[in-house]
Amino acid sequence: xxxxxxxxxxxxxxxxxxxxxxxxxxxxxxxxxxxxxxxxxxxxxxxxxxxxxxxxxxxxxxxxxxxxxxxxxxxxxxxxxxxxxxxxxxxxxxxxxxxxxxxxxxxxxxxxxxxxxxxxxxxxxxxxxxxxxxxxxxxxxxxxxxxxxxxxxxxxxxxxxxxxxxxxxxxxxxxxxxxxxxxxxxxxxxxxxxxxxxxxxxxxxxxxxxxxxxxxxxxxxxxxxxxxxxxxxxxxxxxxxxxxxxxxxxxxxxxxxxxxxxxxxxxxxxxxxxxxxxxxxxxx
Amino acid sequence: xxxxxxxxxxxxxxxxxxxxxxxxxxxxxxxxxxxxxxxxxxxxxxxxxxxxxxxxxxxxxxxxxxxxxxxxxxxxxxxxxxxxxxxxxxxxxxxxxxxxxxxxxxxxxxxxxxxxxxxxxxxxxxxxxxxxxxxxxxxxxxxxxxxxxxxxxxxxxxxxxxxxxxxxxxxxxxxxxxxxxxxxxxxxxxxxxxxxxxxxxxxxxxxxxxxxxxxxxxxxxxxxxxxxxxxxxxxxxxxxxxxxxxxxxxxxxxxxxxxxxxxxxxxxxxxxxxxxxxxxxxxxxxxxxxxxxxxxxxxxxxxxxxxxxxxxxxxxxxxxxxxxxxxxxxxxxxxxxxx
Ligand SMILES: Nc1ncnc2c1ncn2[C@@H]1O[C@H](COP(=O)(O)OP(=O)(O)OP(=O)(O)O)[C@@H](O)[C@H]1O
Ligand SMILES: [Mg+2]
Numbered sequence: 001x002x003x004x005x006x007x008x009x010x011x012x013x014x015x016x017x018x019x020x021x022x023x024x025x026x027x028x029x030x031x032x033x034x035x036x037x038x039x040x041x042x043x044x045x046x047x048x049x050x051x052x053x054x055x056x057x058x059x060x061x062x063x064x065x066x067x068x069x070x071x072x073x074x075x076x077x078x079x080x081x082x083x084x085x086x087x088x089x090x091x092x093x094x095x096x097x098x099x100x101x102x103x104x105x106x107x108x109x110x111x112x113x114x115x116x117x118x119x120x121x122x123x124x125x126x127x128x129x130x131x132x133x134x135x136x137x138x139x140x141x142x143x144x145x146x147x148x149x150x151x152x153x154x155x156x157x158x159x160x161x162x163x164x165x166x167x168x169x170x171x172x173x174x175x176x177x178x179x180x181x182x183x184x185x186x187x188x189x190x191x192x193x194x195x196x197x198x199x200x201x202x203x204x205x206x207x208x209x210x211x212x213x214x215x216x217x218x219x220x221x222x223x224x225x226x227x228x229x230x231x232x233x234x235x236x237x238x239x240x241x242x243x244x245x246x247x248x249x250x251x252x253x254x255x256x257x258x259x260x261x262x263x264x265x266x267x268x269x270x271x272x273x274x275x276x277x278x279x280x281x282x283x284x
Numbered sequence: 285x286x287x288x289x290x291x292x293x294x295x296x297x298x299x300x301x302x303x304x305x306x307x308x309x310x311x312x313x314x315x316x317x318x319x320x321x322x323x324x325x326x327x328x329x330x331x332x333x334x335x336x337x338x339x340x341x342x343x344x345x346x347x348x349x350x351x352x353x354x355x356x357x358x359x360x361x362x363x364x365x366x367x368x369x370x371x372x373x374x375x376x377x378x379x380x381x382x383x384x385x386x387x388x389x390x391x392x393x394x395x396x397x398x399x400x401x402x403x404x405x406x407x408x409x410x411x412x413x414x415x416x417x418x419x420x421x422x423x424x425x426x427x428x429x430x431x432x433x434x435x436x437x438x439x440x441x442x443x444x445x446x447x448x449x450x451x452x453x454x455x456x457x458x459x460x461x462x463x464x465x466x467x468x469x470x471x472x473x474x475x476x477x478x479x480x481x482x483x484x485x486x487x488x489x490x491x492x493x494x495x496x497x498x499x500x501x502x503x504x505x506x507x508x509x510x511x512x513x514x515x516x517x518x519x520x521x522x523x524x525x526x527x528x529x530x531x532x533x534x535x536x537x538x539x540x541x542x543x544x545x546x547x548x549x550x551x552x553x554x555x556x557x558x559x560x561x562x563x564x565x566x567x568x569x570x571x572x573x574x575x576x577x578x579x580x581x582x583x584x585x586x587x588x589x590x591x592x593x594x595x596x597x598x599x600x601x602x603x604x605x606x607x608x609x610x611x612x613x614x615x616x617x618x619x620x621x622x623x
Contacts (some may be wrong), residue, residue, distance in 0.1 A: 050473055054623075075475045086466040090305040102297040103474040105290060127308075143470070 001151055001182045002026035002049060007058035009044055018044045020206035021058075031173070031183040033197035035190065035271075037281055041206040042186045043083055046155055049184065050080055063151050076106045079149030083156045083186075085136035089129030093120055093139050096128055097146060104147045114142040117172060119165060134161050141169065145176070152176065155186045170196060190272040200271070204279045214271055221274045224266050226252060230259040240273055294476045298484025302458045306488075311539060312457060315450050319496030322443045323503035330436040338404050339379040341372040341392075346384065353412045354382070358405070380405040389413075400434065440500055441583045442557055444518060445576050447496030449549045451489035452525030452532075456542035458485060459533025468622055478622060482530075489526035493518040508589035513582070513596045520600040521579045523607045525549070527614045534621035556580060575603040 002025065009019040019041040026032040034042050047053035049062055051070040060067045063077055087096045097111035115121050118138040123131070128139060141157055157173065158166040173196055177183055187193055193200050194214050202209045212220075221242075229238045239255070242248040243266075255261075267273070276282055306312035340354050344362035354360045361379060363369055369381040373392050378401055381392030391405055462468050471481055497518045501511050532545040556576035563570065571577040582599035585592035 052469060052472055072475045072477045075473055078473065080470075080473045082469065084466060086470050088301075088305065088461070088465050088467055090308045090461070091301070095304070099297065099301050100470065100474065103294055103471075103476045105475055140470075 001028045001063060002032075002184065003059075003061045004045075004049070005059040007045065007048065007055075007060060009041075009048060009053065009056050011044075013056070017206050019048070022203070022206070022208045023058075024201055024208060024211055026182065026184055028182055029177070029180055030198040031177050031185055031196050033193040033200035034184065034186040034203060035188060035193050035200050035275065036203035037188060040203045042188075042203060043155055044206075045203070046153055046184065046186055050078065050153055073105070076104055076147055077150050078153065079144035079147060079151070080153045081141045081144035081155060081157055083159070085133070085140040087128040087136055087139050087143070090127060092125050092127050093131070094124040096139060097143055100143050101146050106147055108146045109148060111146075114145055115139075117145075118142045119168060134165065137161060138165065138169075145172075149181065151182050151184070153184045153186075156188075157185070158187070158189060158192055166192075190270065190275060194271040202275055202279055204281050209279050217271065217274050218269060221269045221277060225269050225273060227263075227265050227267055228252065228255060229262040229264070230255055231262060232259060236262050240276060242277075291477065291480045294480045295484040295487070298476070298481055299487040302485065302488060305458065305461060306454065309457075311543070312454060315454050315457075316492070318450055319443070319447055319492070319499045320503065322446075322496075323500045326436060326439050326443065326500070326504040330439065338401060338408075340405060340408070341369045341379050341381040343369060343383065347389075350382075350389075350412055353418065354408060356418045357408045382409060436504070437584065437587045438557075438561070440504060440506060441580055441587060443500055444493070444497055444514065444583055445521065445553055445557070445579055447500075448489075448493040448518065448521045448525045449546065449553065450496070450525075451492035451522055452527075452529030452549070453543065453546040454492060455485060455489050455526055455529030456533035456536065456546055457539060458488070459530060460536055460539060460542050463533070463537065472623070478619070481622070482618070485530070486526045489529060490519055490522045493522045493525075506587060510586055510589075510592065513586045513592055516596055516600050517579050517582050517586075517603075520603045520607075521575060523604070524575055524610060527607070527610055527618075530618050530621075531614055534618065552576060560584075572602075573606070575606045578602045 004025070005023045007019055007022050008017050010017045022041075022045065034045065036042050044053065048055055048060060048067065051062075051067050051074070055067050062070075063074065065071070065074055087093075088099070091099065093115055094111050097114060101108040101111060112121065112124060115124050118141060120135060120138055120142070123135065128136060131139065137160060141154075144152065144154070154173065158169050161169065170192060173183060173185070177196075183196075185193070185197060197214060199211060199213050200217075201211045210217075224243045226241045226243055227238065228241065229236055231237075241252040241255075243252075269277075306316065338358040339361055340358045341361045341363055342351055342354065343365055344351075351360060351362065361372060363372060366383050369383050369392060372379050373381045373394050378397045380397060380401060382389055382405070383392050389409060391402065391409065393402060462471070472478075494515060497514050498511070500506075501509055501514065528546065528549060532542055536542045536545060552574055553576045556571055556574040557580050559568070559571040559574075560577060560580050578599035582592060582596045585595050
């Protein structure tokens with residue numbers, strides 16, 4: 001569904017790259033998670049895949065077309081839920097969807113049905129300008145489903161939503177995927193990624209560090225981990241050590257010897273722990 | 285063919301969305317109402333003046349032939365005697381008396397009547413005295429032509445040019461709306477082509493001056509004017525405002541900024557009008573670059589109810605040529621701005 005080879009992108013068109021030589025494939029029917037901390041280059045990559053940003057370097061094919069030769073018609077097959085909600089403040093929720101629906105050449109879903117789906121059914125006639133941030137976000141999300149996309153881009157679909165609504169959104173994503181929709185999910189929420197994604201890519205500083213399924217990753221890094229909080233000269237520090245890897249064990253002993261321990265827990269590796277271990281970076 | 289139809293359908297989807305937004309925004313509503321307001325104001329401030337609205341006061345029954353002759357060209361106010369005529373003339377309104385003196389009839393006036401009224405009365409009087417029958421007199425009046433008060437002609441013509449600028453202003457505001465709401469990115473990821481989107485956003489820039497022109501002609505009352513000619517000029521002139529509206533909208537980040545930068549158009553517009561009115565023929569070429577100069581010039585002829593086709597077509601052609609040059613310079617900026 002998506003194939004990316006040696007993609008690079010520099011906003012200033014110089015040698016600082018927001019995305020620096022990444023390659024990956026997304027298979028038809030899967031939920032592909034694109035995970036990384038803020039500023040890693042996730043939205044930039046997504047922008048190029050959707051044709052919003054011009055391809056500068058590399059080869060990118062999306063839904064059977066080279067993004068360089070993207071035709072407007074392509075967007076009948078693609079849905080995009082933006083990280084920053086972007087709806088017309090002066091139009092009501094329903095008017096927003098009705099307007100957007102008329103831009104498609106394919107059969108579209110009913111605006112009311114979609115508003116109900118994201119819990120905005122009773123807000124259909126209220127202007128989006130009066131919506132809370134979360135409501136606008138849900139409206140943007142609902143809009144991305146209007147054309148029954150076969151490839152669905154989601155940029156931080158649950159960020160800023162309360163847990164109950166986030167759970168609803170998660171359910172919708174799963175349902176759509178079961179109907180055969182390929183999902184490209186960008187997030188820094190590891191829990192969502194863990195629960196939804198067939199495969200995830202870890203991206204840091206514009207580079208992909210690893211691509212695998214959450215299941216494989218947990219098998220691979222599934223050993224017991226020890227999380228140690230200890231006192232250093234400039235405050236307390238948290239670190240995670242593997243109880244199996246030799247280097248980690250050695251370092252753990254060092255820490256216990258030389259520092260004052262505040263807390264120490266063993267834990268099952270989460271996707272977030274694995275991310276930190278693989279990339280040496282936190283997610284926020 | 286089917287694709288063209290689809291495209292135009294989307295063009296109008298964009299246009300009607302803009303109208304819906306505009307109808308919910310105070311400034312936009314105000315801009316849309318300006319043509320009506322102006323037309324009403326022109327109408328109230330300067331009542332329409334055609335052949336029958338010049339008022340002449342005469343002594344009733346003193347010269348029945350002359351009296352009925354006058355009635356064909358002016359509003360005649362018969363009064364019992366010469367004192368009555370003097371009284372009427374002395375009132376503030378512009379009535380001119382025609383009274384008999386030692387050397388035949390002469391015009392009695394207060395002194396503050398506009399010159400053209402006096403000329404008009406003098407002309408009617410001399411036509412009668414030369415025994416010119418009413419029908420041929422009307423012919424000569426027709427070529428005399430100037431049956432619109434100059435100040436009204438000026439106000440109407442200026443308003444017509446202004447309406448095209450307002451169209452651009454509205455486009456600018458609509459672009460800023462898309463920017464503030466960040467919706468262009470969503471448009472770019474939909475199957476509407478950029479050109480269809482731009483067309484859709486442009487329509488109001490043509491509609492507003494067209495509707496403004498019609499409103500002005502209907503409400504302000506302009507006898508004998510050729511509406512078709514005015515509309516050709518209005519449409520030809522609208523494209524420049526559309527381009528400027530796009531550029532300013534893309535450059536600005538809020539409503540006030542758009543209003544402020546579109547105001548810049550008033551400078552060349554005012555300059556063109558002033559130049560045409562006050563520069564001598566010898567220096568008019570200084571304004572040949574200005575589309576407003578050409579539009580104003582053509583409109584003035586049309587408002588005079590003269591045969592203006594030559595000037596209208598030439599002016600429209602020149603305005604369009606200037607537009608093409610401006611478009612060539614602006615198109616890349618507009619395309620980039622919408623990415
Ligand atoms: N329009 C832009 N102009 C210049 N630099 C940009 C622009 N957009 C993003 N960047 C830079 O490119 C890098 C990657 O940004 P990007 O938005 O792709 O990150 P992200 O992974 O989506 O982050 P987040 O999780 O915060 O959304 C960052 O360093 C950012 O500052
Ligand atoms: Mg992002």
